[in-house]
Amino acid sequence: MKIYDTVKVTSDAYESEGVKKGDTGYIVLAEIRNNSFEVEFEFADDDILYQTIHVKDLEVVKEYPVTDNEILCNLPGENPNWWCKVENGFIMNLKGEKKNKIAYDYDS
Amino acid sequence: MSESRTIFKNVNKPEYYHPNCKCVNKEQLNPEFSVIFDPRKMTYVFNDVNKCKMVRTMGYIPEDAEEMRSNISRLVISGFSKGEYKLGKLNENGQHISVFYNIPGKRDCSDISYRCIAGCVAWPNGKILVATPIIKEKKQ
Numbered sequence: 001m002k003i004y005d006t007v008k009v010t011s012d013a014y015e016s017e018g019v020k021k022g023d024t025g026y027i028v029l030a031e032i033r034n035n036s037f038e039v040e041f042e043f044a045d046d047d048i049l050y051q052t053i054h055v056k057d058l059e060v061v062k063e064y065p066v067t068d069n070e071i072l073c074n075l076p077g078e079n080p081n082w083w084c085k086v087e088n089g090f091i092m093n094l095k096g097e098k099k100n101k102i103a104y105d106y107d108s
Numbered sequence: 109m110s111e112s113r114t115i116f117k118n119v120n121k122p123e124y125y126h127p128n129c130k131c132v133n134k135e136q137l138n139p140e141f142s143v144i145f146d147p148r149k150m151t152y153v154f155n156d157v158n159k160c161k162m163v164r165t166m167g168y169i170p171e172d173a174e175e176m177r178s179n180i181s182r183l184v185i186s187g188f189s190k191g192e193y194k195l196g197k198l199n200e201n202g203q204h205i206s207v208f209y210n211i212p213g214k215r216d217c218s219d220i221s222y223r224c225i226a227g228c229v230a231w232p233n234g235k236i237l238v239a240t241p242i243i244k245e246k247k248q
Contacts, residue, residue: 004152026152028239029229033200040227040240042158048227048243052199066148074146076231 001055001086003030003074004064007039011057019051024061030074032083032091035099035106055086056106068094141188143181144231145238150177153241162244167217176211180241183209184226188236193228202229202237208245 001007005027012021018041019025025041028050036052043049072094075082080094089103102108150173153159168176187193187207196204206225213220227240 004148026156028227029201029237031201038199038201038239048240050197050204050227050239052201064152070146070148074144 001027001037001058001060002066002084003027003071004066005060006062006064007037007053007058008061009039009053009057010059011054013057014051014053017051018049019053025051026064030071030082030084031076032086035091054106055091056104141185141234141236143184143236143238145177145181145184145241147174147177149238149241150174159242163242165217166211166220166222166244167214169215172214177241179211180209180226180238183207183211184228184236184238187226188228196227202231204228204239205230205236207236211242 006024007027008024009019009021015021019039023041025039027037028040029038032055033052034054035056036054037058039051039053039058041049041051071084072078072080075084075094083091083093083099085092085094089100089105091099091106093099100106100108153163154170154173163176184207187209188205192209193205193207196206198204205228207228208223208225210221211224212218213222223245225243225245226238227243229237229239231237
């Protein structure tokens with residue numbers, strides 16, 4: 001899971017923010033902050049909403065081809081230490097380092 | 109709560125930047141703004157069904173992507189500098205802003221100017237990240 005991927009929300013925890021379980025959007029910022037991606041949702045009448053969603057509450061619907069270099073260009077300060085991808089249950093940066101110790105337990 | 113002020117006579121008023129004073133120094137801030145606009149965002153616009161349909165109604169085709177990116181970058185800086193923006197959410201990713209701009213159509217729509225919005229995030233030191241480059245404003 002990374003920037004520009006189309007993702008679906010799997011939790012109803014964001015309904016008060018206007019995002020329902022099952023809504024799809026796309027990841028619009030490269031970096032992961034507080035184990036969350038910033039996702040853009042487009043609703044009827046071209047309404048756009050940005051919402052920070054925890055990675056555990058997202059599933060990839062459609063991957064978008066992006067190289068590591070393109071991800072780097074979108075990271076603050078183009079710093080490769082930023083967490084920016086989720087692969088096989090691990091939050092990772094461009095150096096291949098993993099943030100969590102246990103797969104799919106993003107707080108470990 | 110009222111601020112205490114020290115009033116000096118002309119004969120003994122201190123120079124500015126002296127220690128322990130209560131002078132208020134207001135600087136004219138004039139930062140240089142720069143836009144961070146990943147070229148892939150325009151590619152994404154033309155690859156997404158709904159977004160592509162929207163820009164095509166304005167006369168733009170995928171070959172115009174780089175020209176659009178350049179124009180929108182310039183228009184975002186211009187719009188932001190003139191205060192033509194609306195504040196959105198402030199979160200850990202930064203201050204979200206919607207910058208308003210007018211962009212001319214192309215080809216059959218070249219005589220029409222479209223009012224659009226760019227979804228951006230204001231970062232420190234005058235940097236503006238373009239998150240959503242073009243949303244046609246709804247007609248009211």
